[in-house]
Amino acid sequence: MSTLDKDQHFSLCCRDKTTASCDATNGELAKPPLQGLQLASHAALEEAQQKGRMKCSKCGGSRMFFCYTCCSLVGVSQQDVPLIKLPVKIDIIKHPNETDGKSTAIHAKILAPSDVTIYTYPCIPEFETDAVVLVFPGPGSVSVQDMMQCLRDRGSDGGCHEPCAKRLKSEHVQGATNTVASLESGTQNETKGCESKVYPLQRVVFIDSTWNQTNKIRTDERLQDLLQVELKTRKTCFWRHQKGKPDTYLSTIEAIYYFLRDYHEHWLSQEYDGEYDNLLYFYSYLHTVINKAKTLAGKT
Numbered sequence: 573m574s575t576l577d578k579d580q581h582f583s584l585c586c587r588d589k590t591t592a593s594c595d596a597t598n599g600e601l602a603k604p605p606l607q608g609l610q611l612a613s614h615a616a617l618e619e620a621q622q623k624g625r626m627k628c629s630k631c632g633g634s635r636m637f638f639c640y641t642c643c644s645l646v647g648v649s650q651q652d653v654p655l656i657k658l659p660v661k662i663d664i665i666k667h668p669n670e671t672d673g674k675s676t677a678i679h680a681k682i683l684a685p686s687d688v689t690i691y692t693y694p695c696i697p698e699f700e701t702d703a704v705v706l707v708f709p710g711p712g713s714v715s716v717q718d719m720m721q722c723l724r725d726r727g728s729d730g731g732c733h734e735p736c737a738k739r740l741k742s743e744h745v746q747g748a749t750n751t752v753a754s755l756e757s758g759t760q761n762e763t764k765g766c767e768s769k770v771y772p773l774q775r776v777v778f779i780d781s782t783w784n785q786t787n788k789i790r791t792d793e794r795l796q797d798l799l800q801v802e803l804k805t806r807k808t809c810f811w812r813h814q815k816g817k818p819d820t821y822l823s824t825i826e827a828i829y830y831f832l833r834d835y836h837e838h839w840l841s842q843e844y845d846g847e848y849d850n851l852l853y854f855y856s857y858l859h860t861v862i863n864k865a866k867t868l869a870g871k872t
Contacts, residue, residue, distance in 0.1 A: 606809060606856045610846030614857050616652035621861070623647060637854060640672040643681050643690075654850040658687040659835065660776055662828060665789055666692050667781035676810075676825035677780040679854045690780075696794045702726040703774040706798040707831055708790060709821065713802035716834035722799050723772040773839075776831060780824045783817050806830040811862050825855050 620626075620637055626647040628639035635646040645653060662684070664677045672678070680688045691697065705719060714722055777798065779789050789795070803822060810823040822830065832848045 606852065606859055609849040609852060609856060611853055611856060612654040612850055613652075614853075616648050617854075617857050620647040638678065638682055640675065640678045643678060643685075645682065654683060654853055656684045656687075656848065656850050658684050658832065658848070659840065660687075660773055660832075662688045663697060663775055663777045664688065664690045664780050664824065665696055665777060665795075666690055667779070667785045667789060668692055668694075669785060670781050675780055676823045676855060677778075679825045680828050680851060683851055683853060693789050694792070696792065699777070699794075699798060700774065701797040701799075703772060704777060704798055705773065705801045706777045706779075706795055707801050707803065707827055708779055708786070709802040709804075710790075710800060713800040715804060716801060716831065717838045719799065719801050720772060720839050726799070727772065776828075778824055778827055783821055801831070803827060803830050803834065809859060811859065823855075825851060 617637060625634045625636045627633065628635050628642055628644065628646050630642040630644055631639060633639055633641055637648055638645050662680060664680065666675065666677060677690055681690055689697075702723060705723070777795070779786050781789060804820060806822060806826070807819045808822045808826055810826065829848055829851045832851070833844055836842055836844050836847060
């Protein structure tokens with residue numbers, strides 16, 4: 573997602589969701605979005621923004637901060653950008669018509685390169701249906717809280733459904749590795765009161781597409797047997813909100829971030845202390861820049 577593309581000019585028509593609202597669950601004022609995050613310094617991004625767009629050393633494209641084609645940094649050093657280790661592997665299925673410069677999926681790949689893989693549809697890897705979930709809203713979806721019990725129930729039924737015969741070989745997103753890696757052996761189930769057992773969740777799948785284009789991927793037979801998980805209580809603050817869609821429909825990087833937060837708290841049973849906040853490193857900076865530009869333009 574390069575919101576600094578010339579044709580977008582900071583997307584001044586972005587939807588502003590920074591005003592505090594009342595939380596219906598407790599009557600208290602809800603915190604504004606992206607507040608209180610434990611983030612690495614944005615100084616390098618501020619400096620890069622002052623210098624302006626630069627050419628990607630791989631493809632020659634004019635970019636700012638990163639190249640969404642090559643999955644590489646542009647005008648920013650690797651040591652200035654946080655690297656994040658995730659507790660579970662992330663697979664992102666990108667719609668072929670999704671504009672690379674508008675997608676937030678690249679944020680995850682750059683910030684957690686060893687744990688995130690991007691595929692372009694119709695390329696979909698082969699999944700073990702009792703160890704993989706699809707994060708997508710809709711009928712039959714379950715919460716993160718209920719997800720693990722559903723996976724255990726599937727496993728106890730003898731290994732779920734037979735994998736679909738129709739499989740396509742992995743294609744490589746330029747600059748990204750598309751090897752379906754197995755879960756690291758060191759990962760442990762830390763749920764309080766649970767006995768030692770095989771770690772049930774291996775991968776989490778996200779669809780990267782405009783909401784109007786998701787149906788083709790969502791209905792693909794290779795995803796039909798996956799348990800579907802929905803983040804029903806989270807609200808987007810994405811500046812490219814699509815008209816007619818509820819504010820619980822999240823951008824890709826928001827969905828990954830909030831899933832991992834819920835997973836950390838409800839499955840690992842650990843108090844969240846900002847472990848995955850840096851997934852929003854680029855997103856939070858762009859959100860600030862865009863809303864500042866909007867204010868200066870008198871669009872608030």
